[in-house]
Amino acid sequence: MLRAFGSIKSSGHCPAAQKQSTSASQPLGLGLRRWHHASSIKDLCQAASLVGCCTFVHAHCLSNAWSAEIIRFSVHVTAGLLLQRRILRCLCRFIGYHEITLSTHGQQRPLALRAAVAEEPLQLAPVTDVQTCEAYKGAAVEVxxxxxxxxxxxxxxxxVDFWAMSTRTAKGRLLREIMSMHHSHDEIGKLIPQVGDTMVTxxxxxxxxxxxxxxxGxxxxxxxxxxxxxxxxxxGIGPEDPHDSCTNNLHTALAKLDWHLTDDPKYHLTPGPFNLWMNVPFHSNKESGKLPGWWAPPADGQKPGxxxxxxxxxxxxxxxxxxPSEDISQINxxxxxxxxxxxxLQAF
Structure with missing residues (x-):
């Protein structure tokens, strides 16, 4: 399982953070945003009980099938224990985005959290065999x-140009909700997703x-x-000259599974892809008059597998x-x- 570990400290004056005694306990409210699984409530209760949280008082999930969950819960726990690393590690294990607020005496105080990803592999079992996406071509799979x-x-x-589209909101076999890189920029606050980041539609x-x-990365x-x-x-090729492209590969691969992005076969709606392993250096201004000047060879550190x-x-x-852009760039x-x-794959 991917785990996040870190340290926590109060930001600004927080009365609860001033009390370090482990003998006295007081009710604290914790607000945790953007968990990835509703079952995390149960997991958190079990983890918290192991590290000294006394009583699970309330759990209320404001969720719907298409939005990030916001889970609020309250526990009786000493303020000092909350700030200890041991309980923090259990809390962080189940938080997708590390945003924690501490509520006490009717006031909410933000808590700064520093986290890093531990090098622990996910424990996954295969659902399908390993499949090949052929050179110059595309492949689609339902997940x-x-x-x-x-x-x-x-x-x-x-x-590898990569896309994802919701099948649940499809109208018939027409895909209407797509993973959007532009919207994901707003969501994650960065241009390149990193481990732990969630892309949105x-x-x-x-x-x-x-x-x-x-x-x-x-x-x-x-x-x-x-x-x-x-x-x-x-x-300078002609409209009828053969040449593979990621745009054509996208629509061809979807059609093989009877999915489509448009009901007009003459019109190709092509979302912006997540270009895996594509090295595009960032510059304040375009340094080349030709677009391929933006595309660089593979980054140092990439390796087979x-x-x-x-x-x-x-x-x-x-x-x-x-x-298949080998004839216009060295990206591959x-x-x-x-x-x-x-x-x-699926979790054990």
Missing amino acids: QKGQYLKVINTYGTQV SQMRPILTLMEDTGP VHDTLVAACSHELYEKIL DFVVFRAEMDCVCVMSCC GPEGTKSAQYQV
Whole structure:
């Protein structure tokens, strides 16, 4: 299981934090935001009981199927014990986003939390065999809420354009709710998702959480999926000339599962992808007059077998495309376009 460990300190004056005696207890209210599993309430109770929380008083979950849960609960516990590392570690284990407030005497005080991810692998069992996304092509797979999708950079340098779409809100076989990189920027407050970050849809609902990343963490959320039109512009090929593209791979892979992003086959609606292992250095101004000047070779530290693991926060279909842009960039390294692998898993 992915665990978060850290230390906690009060921010500003907090009467409860002043009392360090373990003999006297007082009721404290804790507000924890954005848990990933409703079952965490039970898990937290069990963990808290092991480290001295006396009485579980109240648990109330303001949840609906499509929004992040907000769980509020109260426990009787000494203020000093709350600030001890042992109880904090149990609390942090179940918090997706480390945002804690302490309520006492009717006032809420923010508590600063410093956390780091422990190097403990997820304990997962296979749901499917390891599948291959062929070089230059795409693949799609359905993932149920609570399952995990592992995407493997088999050769270490292949860029994989990646998408996810909600199947629960689909109208017939038409996918209407998509993972949005732009909305995810607002949600996570950064350009590149890191372990523990949850991507959201265009309706701001959680769809995937990045649980593991064994590489250097270099990915991209800014560059659009390559398309035939892009190759026409850069290479001068004609509209009828054959050339694979991530845009075409996306729609072809979805169609094989009878999913579609538009009911008009002549119009391709292509969401912005999460470009796994794509190295796009950031500059204050464009340093090259040509778009490929933005695209850099694979980042140092990437190695064969690197993988990322996502947890599905809703039923969705995920699509991968082994980017075929070897004739306009070096994003896949000097060897050019290669295959990748993927597998659906579930927790033990």
